[in-house]
Amino acid sequence: METRQDFARLQDLFGWTHSYFRSCPDFLKPCIFYLSIFPKSEIIRRRRLVMRWVAEGYSKFQESDSAEENAEELFAKIVELSMIQPPERTLSTNRRMVWCQVSAFFHEYIISRPKEENVTFALEVFALNGCCRQTSGRTGRHLIIEKSWERDRIVFESIDLSRLRSLTVFGDWKSFFISESMKVLRVLDLENTTGVTDKDLREMLKVLPRLKFLSLRGCSKISNLPSSVDNLRQLQILDVRYTSIVTMPASITKLEKLQYIRAGTITTPVDRKGLQLVGVKVGSGVKKLTLLHTLGIVNVGAARGKAILKELRNLTQLRKLGVSGVSKKNSKEFCSAITGHSHLESLSVSLHKDNQDCLDGMSVGTTNETFRPPKKLQSLKLYGPVKQLPIWIKQLSNLRKLNLEMDVLSEDDIGVLGVLQELCILRLLLNPVHDGEVKFCVMKAGVEERCYRKIKVLEIASRSMLNLTIGAEAMENLELLKVGCCNTGPLPKFGALKHLK
Structure with a gap:
């Protein structure tokens, strides 16, 4: 952009921008250059970006903060630099923005930087878009397949994928996008990619053993998470929300590095306005996943639901939890499950049909002790509908966000x-x-x-x-x-x- 003659009058601006980037702390620069992975004008979920930073190792666990909390701080710093902003026609409140967009000017600047500058921060981005021709020189650590690319298999197979660390696909999926040469791939992001099947997923689990981040969010044709998911022993982030998966395999409890599980399929009941997420069934052993800080949505109304609720008590690092199927039969176990969670900041609860009053006067376990909600709770979602407002809501002195169906x-x-x-x-x-x-x-x-x-x-x-x-x-x-x-x-x-x- 700087070398284009029609921009000659903007050299002072380019000089200022270059100085602005150089003055940024070095720990922020990998995160800034990482923004070039998303196409210009793409609207990005904040959590998608933040969790990718965690998987890439840009944010580390420290004694006082988790890797995710540190990544959120990095995001906030980049927002302060005006490189990330809310999408047009959206309102930013004092809660974190849910969706974001890279500033068009800074995005253009980032992708125009010389390749050598990107290598300094371990970032080599290569994008397939439009009509790319076959060449033997294509290589990189981060591959982006954009919607506009014509999906040419010959071109794809000409790329050296041996050093690839992340693959991000926008638009249509093709089965040849997965290759046995992707031995060091850590991030596979297929959010809202169309055409991904259960067969494709089985192949991914077979040839990508080093994955730390796997997102199939919005891939509605995926209905089964195979037991071979236990091959991904390095996996930290798993997002299968808005797929057709209704049951988690028992083998998932072997993935002891998991920090983040998002699941839940969509249903549209006749008697309810709008969309409702249905939780997934999980088997015994979930208590082994002690590093989990985000879990949901879990169906505790299914068989062995009470036992699963008891296991949730062991997940003391949880900051975000979503459950469905809460009823009069399991409300005491539900209360016991969340009472001891001192870190819990976000809670989503869907009540079982005809159990609208099961949250009234809740008590804990067999002691009938009055339920005390987690003190740090900032976000609460209650769906059911709730017959009347639970009395314990008065105790939520830190509550910032409330979704309520009544x-x-x-x-x-x-x-x-x-x-x-x-x-x-x-x-x-x-x-x-x-x-x-x-x-x-x-x-x-x-x-x-x-x-x-x-x-x-x-x-x-x-x-x-x-x-x-x-x-x-x-x-x-x-x-x-x-x-x-x-x-x-x-x-x-x-x-x-x-x-x-």
């Missing part, structure tokens, strides 16, 4: 949620039998009190017509409001919403 949100419930001091994102799915009213207003001695003071995002979906009112003293910092009803009704009534965008 039949009706009562005045008392509104009062409880209104005093959660840190709550900034509230998403409600309401299932009232008749048209209803929701009024975000807390009254005390006849005087309206300030409430929901840190709420920035409010999203409400209702199966019936909804009359929504936001009081004059409520949600003073609200920036984003989304309301969706099956039936049209009166426009919402707002108070003084100064920051609404």
Whole structure:
């Protein structure tokens, strides 16, 4: 870009940019150059990027922080440098951004750097796009197959894959993308790649023994995770969410380096609005995976569900947990499973059908001791729908994000949620039998009190017509409001919403 004559007037800007990069700490530079793996304008899941950094070894475990926590800090630093930003038309709250995009200018600069500069930070990226011709000189450590590439087998087989450390595929999959020469491949990222089959997966597990990161997220044709997954003894990150996998093989418990498991298939029940993730069945022995910090969604309503809940108590490093199938029959075991998790920050719970009140007055085990939720909990998702707001929600002083499915949100419930001091994102799915009213207003001695003071995002979906009112003293910092009803009704009534965008 710098050598193009039409950009001659921008030499001062290029000089400043080069100086800007050189001034970045060396520990950040591999992460910055790694952004060139994603095509220009690609919208990237933050967690996808962060977990890839972990697998590549850019973020290490330290006494005070896990490798993932350190990777999140690296991400935050790059955001501060304005190299990563939220996608257009999205709102950034004081929660971490879920989706991100590389700045177009910095992306162009990164991929234009001389190859020698990238080698300094162990990054050699090679992309297949458009109409690539056969050549004997193609090699690199990171291969990207873009949507635009015509999938020419002859061209692909001309590439030296012996040093390849990561393979990322966008668009259509072809079975010849996997080669026995990929002996040192550590990252295989097929998120939302189309056409990947169970047969392809069996071949991957056979020839890629050094994988640390395997993502099949969104590969809906994958329905079976073979028992041969235990060949991947170095595997740290496994993402099979939005596939058709409903059962984890027993052999997965042999992968003792696993830190991250994301699973769950989509179903669309007739009696429920929107999509719902169904958990996967896991066998005994999950307690052996003591390095796990992210696990979900696990179906604890299946056979041996109570035994699985008891094993979850051993996974003391969990920071993110998702379960489905919680019912009156296993609610005490569920409480016991999460009570001792001092690191737990995110919890997702889907209730078994016709068990909407199983979270009310929960107690622990056989002692009937009152349930105390994890103190560090910042994100909570309750689906069911919940019949009434569990009383223990009042204790969640650090809660920042709440997704809640209920039949009706009562005045008392509104009062409880209104005093959660840190709550900034509230998403409600309401299932009232008749048209209803929701009024975000807390009254005390006849005087309206300030409430929901840190709420920035409010999203409400209702199966019936909804009359929504936001009081004059409520949600003073609200920036984003989304309301969706099956039936049209009166426009919402707002108070003084100064920051609404």
